[in-house]
Amino acid sequence: MTPTLDITLAGIRMKNPVMVASGTFGYGPEYADLVDLDKLGAIVVKGISLEPWGGNKTPRMVEVSGGLINAIGLQNPGVAGFIGKYMPFLRKHDLAVIVNIWGKTLEEYAEVAARFDGVEGIHALEINISCPNVKAGGSSFGTTLESTAKVVAAVRAKTKLPIIPKLAPNVSDIGAFAKVCEDNGADALSLINSFPAMAIDIETRRPILANISGGLSGPAIHPIAVKLVYEAAKAVKIPLIALGGITSAKDAIEFMIAGASAVAVGTANFTEPLTALNVIDGLRDYLARKNMTRVQELVRSIRI
Amino acid sequence: MTPTLDITLAGIRMKNPVMVASGTFGYGPEYADLVDLDKLGAIVVKGISLEPWGGNKTPRMVEVSGGLINAIGLQNPGVAGFIGKYMPFLRKHDLAVIVNIWGKTLEEYAEVAARFDGVEGIHALEINISCPNVKAGGSSFGTTLESTAKVVAAVRAKTKLPIIPKLAPNVSDIGAFAKVCEDNGADALSLINSFPAMAIDIETRRPILANISGGLSGPAIHPIAVKLVYEAAKAVKIPLIALGGITSAKDAIEFMIAGASAVAVGTANFTEPLTALNVIDGLRDYLARKNMTRVQELVRSIRI
Amino acid sequence: MMRIENGTVVGHDAMGPDYRVLTLKLPEVAPLAKPGQFIHLRLAQLHDAVLRRPFSIYRADGNHLSILYKTVGRGTASMQNLRLNDTASVVGPLGNGFPLDLASSVTPVLIAGGYGVAPLYFLARKMTRRGILFIGGAKAADILLADEFRALGWEVQVATDDGSLGVKGLVTLALDAWLQALVPNAQPEFFACGPNGMLKAVGDRAISGNRKAWLSLDRHMGCGVGACLACVQKVRLSGQETLARVCKDGPIFEARDVIWED
Amino acid sequence: MMRIENGTVVGHDAMGPDYRVLTLKLPEVAPLAKPGQFIHLRLAQLHDAVLRRPFSIYRADGNHLSILYKTVGRGTASMQNLRLNDTASVVGPLGNGFPLDLASSVTPVLIAGGYGVAPLYFLARKMTRRGILFIGGAKAADILLADEFRALGWEVQVATDDGSLGVKGLVTLALDAWLQALVPNAQPEFFACGPNGMLKAVGDRAISGNRKAWLSLDRHMGCGVGACLACVQKVRLSGQETLARVCKDGPIFEARDVIWED
Numbered sequence A, B: 001m002t003p004t005l006d007i008t009l010a011g012i013r014m015k016n017p018v019m020v021a022s023g024t025f026g027y028g029p030e031y032a033d034l035v036d037l038d039k040l041g042a043i044v045v046k047g048i049s050l051e052p053w054g055g056n057k058t059p060r061m062v063e064v065s066g067g068l069i070n071a072i073g074l075q076n077p078g079v080a081g082f083i084g085k086y087m088p089f090l091r092k093h094d095l096a097v098i099v100n101i102w103g104k105t106l107e108e109y110a111e112v113a114a115r116f117d118g119v120e121g122i123h124a125l126e127i128n129i130s131c132p133n134v135k136a137g138g139s140s141f142g143t144t145l146e147s148t149a150k151v152v153a154a155v156r157a158k159t160k161l162p163i164i165p166k167l168a169p170n171v172s173d174i175g176a177f178a179k180v181c182e183d184n185g186a187d188a189l190s191l192i193n194s195f196p197a198m199a200i201d202i203e204t205r206r207p208i209l210a211n212i213s214g215g216l217s218g219p220a221i222h223p224i225a226v227k228l229v230y231e232a233a234k235a236v237k238i239p240l241i242a243l244g245g246i247t248s249a250k251d252a253i254e255f256m257i258a259g260a261s262a263v264a265v266g267t268a269n270f271t272e273p274l275t276a277l278n279v280i281d282g283l284r285d286y287l288a289r290k291n292m293t294r295v296q297e298l299v300r301s302i303r304i
Numbered sequence C, D: 001m002m003r004i005e006n007g008t009v010v011g012h013d014a015m016g017p018d019y020r021v022l023t024l025k026l027p028e029v030a031p032l033a034k035p036g037q038f039i040h041l042r043l044a045q046l047h048d049a050v051l052r053r054p055f056s057i058y059r060a061d062g063n064h065l066s067i068l069y070k071t072v073g074r075g076t077a078s079m080q081n082l083r084l085n086d087t088a089s090v091v092g093p094l095g096n097g098f099p100l101d102l103a104s105s106v107t108p109v110l111i112a113g114g115y116g117v118a119p120l121y122f123l124a125r126k127m128t129r130r131g132i133l134f135i136g137g138a139k140a141a142d143i144l145l146a147d148e149f150r151a152l153g154w155e156v157q158v159a160t161d162d163g164s165l166g167v168k169g170l171v172t173l174a175l176d177a178w179l180q181a182l183v184p185n186a187q188p189e190f191f192a193c194g195p196n197g198m199l200k201a202v203g204d205r206a207i208s209g210n211r212k213a214w215l216s217l218d219r220h221m222g223c224g225v226g227a228c229l230a231c232v233q234k235v236r237l238s239g240q241e242t243l244a245r246v247c248k249d250g251p252i253f254e255a256r257d258v259i260w261e262d
């Protein structure tokens, strides 16, 4: 019997628990020649702010051992630009659309959320409180419990869509951050964003990235992310979406055993655009081999 | 002209700024057939506690992408065992000996420090407040400012040796931790320890390590460590010893440009025991190529 | 339309001491290729690299596609180990490519630096007319394909930094001399691929002479397909400053559209 | 005394469908090797692996050292690509090795599981006397070197799980039958290398029969030289429980010293 992969996560129905991560898959059309979008559980689009935003200067990305550091700086066409330019395309596809949002102030977060409320074809908002690349907001919000609580509550007040705060990895006690999100109305959590990191050109003695530092993503961070997911799962009951260094079904399965209800593929889309599809197939094969009939059986199934 | 590599760091004179990291080079004799100890700047020995300590159950180590996770659990022969068994050997060698210490309580940290004060041949104490693998103390001390301050002050009160707190990487604001150490009498700082991390065997659905989780080290963490060193260097004036994923002179030079006065090679000793010697040679060649006469010119020389 | 495909190595030969030509069997990708487009190559040998490597398409003949590369870092170093029948994953063809429909009065003027000659050779083979190639490099060994261009009936002028072949100096020196001698009603249109400095210099000449120049930009890339925004270049589009993606909106830009910063 | 040395591949051959013998030229390491010791191998092909891989020494002849390996994961998979004249970094010889000075009345009894036969073959070649080898495996293809042992004058008894060669069942079945039939004043001493279950079973028989058993333990390793404490095994040393390092204090332990925990 073929195991079933469909899940309902925070009220969002998905045909499988495999998504593509914000910032690594554009807004949908970019990879559409290579990846059949209708096979994905969900797309999380690149972070959207109230107004169009230009992002950082180049160089914006550098490859390092086991990963890359990016400092794109959240370049995006703004709420109206995104809805006008990309939603018609996305609505034609059979996958959940989760919009990653950010703001430079609390008010902006709330306003962006308000603007998306009721827009046809959008299934949830992922709140980026943890981007290491925007100084004005992002990073600082996600690293104190107080500001995390405020952002989540502010967004909650403005939308009926499921909201999914995306946690910063560079905290000592991820459980406390997970809990404060749950307490303030989060429907699910995404973890994790990339790690603050830096590379220096030893010939020029300058930082390689124009932004000085950026966020590390890719296989390098996977074992850290698994630990954070495991800790967060102990702290909250709401479902978790895990990401960080997934390159194969094995990596995704580790996350689900540790506590995730769904997973997202990020950097690996660049390495191998078919990764998300391979994860779906590998997950199905694994469940069949293990005689599990529903993917839910895997979630939080760790044996200690 | 050959550039000079010798430095005096927190009063410790070293013929070069390249050390081997605690827990990755034993107590000296283990690698002595392969590595001429007299060529190293310093050895930081495996963490020592008041009494002998057995550590965790096996498996204690697992290889992951770009690194390994270890949960040795600080197995060691205790202060008396270490001094009796290893100091005679170490005293015969021409390198600085830094003893990494830890305790399960504040009192134990202080007591271990007291016991080492005045022991011939010991040049400094590195205080491990950040080991992710011992639940009773270690980890928790290094992740709050208050307990960090207390441990550093307690050790300071008991020794005239230079003291070097070793910081935990999993904090949001490394600068604050660096500062609180400086304010409480630290002579230098080591950063960073390994990252809390975890790997799960998807066949058994059990954690691979007997201790459930452990610490991630190796190339995977290098770009994160560079960023932390850069931030710490902005926060304090005391010298920094940088470690985390060094495999080549290039990695070490990045650390020094970012703010480190010295560096330590850890996991790479396992991969390639000659790494520290290669780093020394590579550093000398680099300085010569860049027309620098003293290695100090490199320290904190980042151009923003 | 782009594809992802595992290519089999069917040729891998040195071109002088520093360059190599890698030919892959790519029945899906090769037939789609246009001059100025590139492929994004993944090497199984480089397990731990998360990024693919972009290379201009040098030839596309039937099912075969070739690139011409120089070893500069760990990716290109590991490419050297590719042997016949090894495979490498390819995404492509990517990018916009050069415009091919020139007015009949136009003389194509190609300007190449180093491996920048690769896409220009593909362009020359696809153009029905002939023109002139200016090719520059550090030394004689960096001057590639000059004879092949001549065989196609193109004029070729060479410049090297050390004077070991052609005129000594920058390739724009040779170009300037040629421009000076142009008959008034000549209509040169430029196609350039090489280092940024060269592109900018060519662009400046085009703009001041009121000619078109198609510049192939070289930027570090993440996704290669327009999704990650790593490769952006400030451009002017219909009068408005905006950030174009070199991988998707480029790599070919008309000189007037490019806003060079420092 | 251990050394670090770059070995050049001088031989790489299949031994049956699942095993291979890799022979390296190691003029410094090879002459130091003793049976039961191992080397720690680093593969340039496996850029991103931070750990070396341990392999028992199967042969050491002059400057040449061989290991016999089975492909089980990514390290051993990448070893398969080693070709003649490739190099691999080796640290060795490591560990204590088997005792070689047996009382003259003693009959050596070797018990091997899978690739565990490799160090035992080296041991047999270095022993001046002959004895008996019990060798077990899942199927006929896992029974290696039986003829080579016979050629050295050893008796060989084979057991396979599927009965495709020798008796069907565990190797200890054959051993038990042999022990049963022993003359009273026989003095067998055991040397075993294989899976933990087998080692424990051999040890139990040795202890209950009041014989010695030298067991070669297989543990995941970090440094291989005694520095990292990844590979510890609980043992009894002079009556005291302590943690021994399998890489340095072992890999060979006498059965009475080993404290097995589930």
Ligand SMILES: Cc1cc2nc3c(=O)[nH]c(=O)nc-3n(C[C@H](O)[C@H](O)[C@H](O)COP(=O)(O)OP(=O)(O)OC[C@H]3O[C@@H](n4cnc5c(N)ncnc54)[C@H](O)[C@@H]3O)c2cc1C
Pocket: A063, C038, C051, C052, C053, C054, C055, C056, C057, C067, C068, C069, C070, C071, C072, C073, C074, C075, C076, C077, C115, C116, C118, C119, C217, C218, C219, C220, C221, C251
């Ligand atoms: C559109 C385009 C076409 C190209 N065509 C060719 C060609 O035909 N022949 C050729 O030899 N080279 C070409 N290049 C450059 C080629 O991509 C780089 O030489 C190659 O990526 C270097 O990889 P590496 O791993 O050897 O170097 P490393 O320095 O180890 O690479 C590290 C990272 O930097 C990137 N990088 C390094 N140099 C460059 C560069 N010059 N441009 C873009 N990214 C770079 C790599 O892709 C990688 O992500 C082209 C680049 C672009 C953008």
Ligand SMILES: Cc1cc2nc3c(=O)[nH]c(=O)nc-3n(C[C@H](O)[C@H](O)[C@H](O)COP(=O)(O)OP(=O)(O)OC[C@H]3O[C@@H](n4cnc5c(N)ncnc54)[C@H](O)[C@@H]3O)c2cc1C
Pocket: B063, D038, D051, D052, D053, D054, D055, D056, D057, D067, D068, D069, D070, D071, D072, D073, D074, D075, D076, D077, D115, D116, D118, D119, D217, D218, D219, D220, D221, D251
């Ligand atoms: C003292 C000693 C002698 C050995 N002698 C031989 C021999 O002669 N022939 C042979 O084929 N194998 C031998 N092994 C086992 C061999 O080390 C493993 O098969 C090999 O390390 C697997 O590496 P991998 O990358 O292919 O597997 P992976 O599973 O990808 O390796 C992942 C990690 O686990 C470790 N690992 C996996 N399996 C083992 C194992 N069985 N023992 C120790 N570490 C393991 C690897 O070293 C690596 O660190 C010996 C092991 C030890 C400890």
Ligand SMILES: Cc1cc2nc3c(=O)[nH]c(=O)nc-3n(C[C@H](O)[C@H](O)[C@H](O)COP(=O)(O)O)c2cc1C
Pocket: A021, A022, A023, A024, A046, A047, A070, A072, A074, A100, A128, A131, A166, A192, A193, A194, A216, A217, A218, A219, A221, A243, A244, A245, A246, A264, A265, A266, A267, A268, C222, C228
């Ligand atoms: C180029 C790039 C751009 C990203 N942009 C965003 C973003 O806009 N919003 C966001 O929340 N996360 C962003 N991320 C973070 C990813 O969504 C993901 O959390 C992170 O990369 C870790 O997953 P990975 O290791 O699988 O890439 C970005 C990551 C990369 C590499």
Ligand SMILES: Cc1cc2nc3c(=O)[nH]c(=O)nc-3n(C[C@H](O)[C@H](O)[C@H](O)COP(=O)(O)O)c2cc1C
Pocket: B021, B022, B023, B024, B046, B047, B070, B072, B074, B100, B128, B131, B166, B192, B193, B194, B216, B217, B218, B219, B221, B243, B244, B245, B246, B264, B265, B266, B267, B268, D222, D228
């Ligand atoms: C096996 C192992 C044991 C370690 N033991 C200690 C220890 O006892 N005390 C300590 O402060 N750090 C210990 N560490 C941490 C290292 O000293 C170092 O901080 C860390 O590994 C990061 O450096 P690396 O990436 O170069 O290995 C240990 C690391 C490893 C891998």
Ligand code: FES
Pocket: C220, C221, C222, C223, C224, C225, C226, C227, C228, C229, C230, C231, C232, C245, C246, C247, C248
């Ligand atoms: S490389 Fe990703 S947008 Fe161009």
Ligand code: FES
Pocket: D220, D221, D222, D223, D224, D225, D226, D227, D228, D229, D230, D231, D232, D245, D246, D247, D248
């Ligand atoms: S492997 Fe490091 S002590 Fe044995």
